[in-house]
Amino acid sequence: MRCSVFIATSLDGFIARADGAIDWLSTVQVEGEDYGYAAFFATVDTLVVGRKTYDTVLGFGEWPWKGKRVVVLTHQTPTPRADETFFAGEPAALVAELSAEGAQRAYIDGGVVIQQFLAAGLVDDLTLSIVPILLGDGARLFGNSGRDVPLQLVGSRAFPSGLVQIDYSLAK
Amino acid sequence: MRCSVFIATSLDGFIARADGAIDWLSTVQVEGEDYGYAAFFATVDTLVVGRKTYDTVLGFGEWPWKGKRVVVLTHQTPTPRADETFFAGEPAALVAELSAEGAQRAYIDGGVVIQQFLAAGLVDDLTLSIVPILLGDGARLFGNSGRDVPLQLVGSRAFPSGLVQIDYSLAK
Numbered sequence: 001m002r003c004s005v006f007i008a009t010s011l012d013g014f015i016a017r018a019d020g021a022i023d024w025l026s027t028v029q030v031e032g033e034d035y036g037y038a039a040f041f042a043t044v045d046t047l048v049v050g051r052k053t054y055d056t057v058l059g060f061g062e063w064p065w066k067g068k069r070v071v072v073l074t075h076q077t078p079t080p081r082a083d084e085t086f087f088a089g090e091p092a093a094l095v096a097e098l099s100a101e102g103a104q105r106a107y108i109d110g111g112v113v114i115q116q117f118l119a120a121g122l123v124d125d126l127t128l129s130i131v132p133i134l135l136g137d138g139a140r141l142f143g144n145s146g147r148d149v150p151l152q153l154v155g156s157r158a159f160p161s162g163l164v165q166i167d168y169s170l171a172k
Numbered sequence: 173m174r175c176s177v178f179i180a181t182s183l184d185g186f187i188a189r190a191d192g193a194i195d196w197l198s199t200v201q202v203e204g205e206d207y208g209y210a211a212f213f214a215t216v217d218t219l220v221v222g223r224k225t226y227d228t229v230l231g232f233g234e235w236p237w238k239g240k241r242v243v244v245l246t247h248q249t250p251t252p253r254a255d256e257t258f259f260a261g262e263p264a265a266l267v268a269e270l271s272a273e274g275a276q277r278a279y280i281d282g283g284v285v286i287q288q289f290l291a292a293g294l295v296d297d298l299t300l301s302i303v304p305i306l307l308g309d310g311a312r313l314f315g316n317s318g319r320d321v322p323l324q325l326v327g328s329r330a331f332p333s334g335l336v337q338i339d340y341s342l343a344k
Contacts, residue, residue, distance in 0.1 A: 024320065133321065142308070143308070145306060145308040147308065148196065149306035149308070150305050151304035151305060153336065162323070164336075164338050168183075
C-alpha cells in the first residue's frame with residue numbers, strides 16, 4: 001500500500017495559523033482550479049486522518065469522504081458518523097493491517113499524522129502546494145524526524161495564482 | 173536600493189543544521205551548475221551579511237567578495253580584512269544610508285539578517301532554492317515576522333538534481 005501526502009503550506013512551512021485558521025488559503029482560491037486535488041483523491045481508496053482533521057470534517061454539513069475507507073487516528077472511540085473506524089496504535093501496524101486487507105493507496109492527512117508517518121518512514125510520496133505567503137507562526141507541517149529524509153523530485157508546476165506545487169517520492 | 177535574498181533551504185525550511193553544518197547542500201552539488209548564483213551575484217553592488225556569515229567567510233583562504241561593498245551587521249568592530257564596514261543600527265537606517273550613497277541592489281545574507289530585513293518589510297525579492305531533503309532540525313530561514321507577508325510569484329524552475337528554485341517579489 002502506498003501512503004501519500006497532498007497538502008498546502010505557506011512558504012514558511014505552516015499548514016494553519018496558531019488558532020487553526022486556514023483563511024490564508026483563500027489567496028490562491030481560483031474558480032475552476034483545484035490544483036489536482038480531485039484527480040489525486042480519485043486515486044486513493046483509503047484515508048488516514050488525525051483527530052483534528054476528523055473533527056473539522058464532522059463540522060461540515062455533508063460527509064466528504066463517501067466511497068473511501070476512513071481511519072481516524074485517535075485514542076478515543078466516538079460514535080461513527082459514516083463507516084469510519086478508529087485506530088490507536090502505531091502507524092506501521094495500521095499500514096500492515098490495511099495492506100493485508102487490500103488497500104492500494106492511502107491519503108495521509110493532518111499535521112500530526114503526517115509527522116508520525118514521516119518519522120516512521122512510511123510516506124511514499126508527497127505533493128506540496130506552496131502558497132505565496134509568510135505567516136510567521138502556526139502549525140508546522142514538518143516536525144523533527146530525528147534523521148535526514150532524502151527526497152526525490154518527481155515534478156513541479158507553477159500556477160497563475162502564485163501557488164507552486166512540487167511532487168516528491170521518498171526512498172523507503 | 174533593492175534588497176535581495178538568494179538562499180538555499182531544506183524542504184522543511186532549514187538553512188543549516190543545529191551545529192551550523194551545511195554538508196547536506198552537497199546532495200545538489202553538480203559540476204558546472206551554480207543554480208544562477210554567479211548571474212545573481214553580478215547584479216548586486218552591495219552585500220549586507222550577518223556576523224556568522226562573515227566569520228565563516230573569514231575562514232576561507234580568499235576574500236570572496238572582491239569588488240563589492242560589504243557591510244557586516246554586528247555590534248562589534250573587528251579589524252577589517254578587506255574594505256568591509258560594520259554596522260550596529262536598524263536595517264532601515266542602513267538601507268537609507270546605502271541608498272543615499274548610490275547603492276542599487278544589496279544581497280542580504282545570513283539567517284538572522286534576512287529575518288530582520290523581512291520583519292522590517294525591507295526585502296524586495298527572494299530567490300529560494302529548495303533542496304530535496306528534510307533535516308528535521310536546525311537554523312530556520314524564516315522567523316516570526318509578527319504579520320502576514322504576501323509574496324508574488326515571479327518564476328520557478330526545477331533542476332535535474334532535484335533542486336526547485338522559486339523567485340518571489342514582495343509588496344512594499
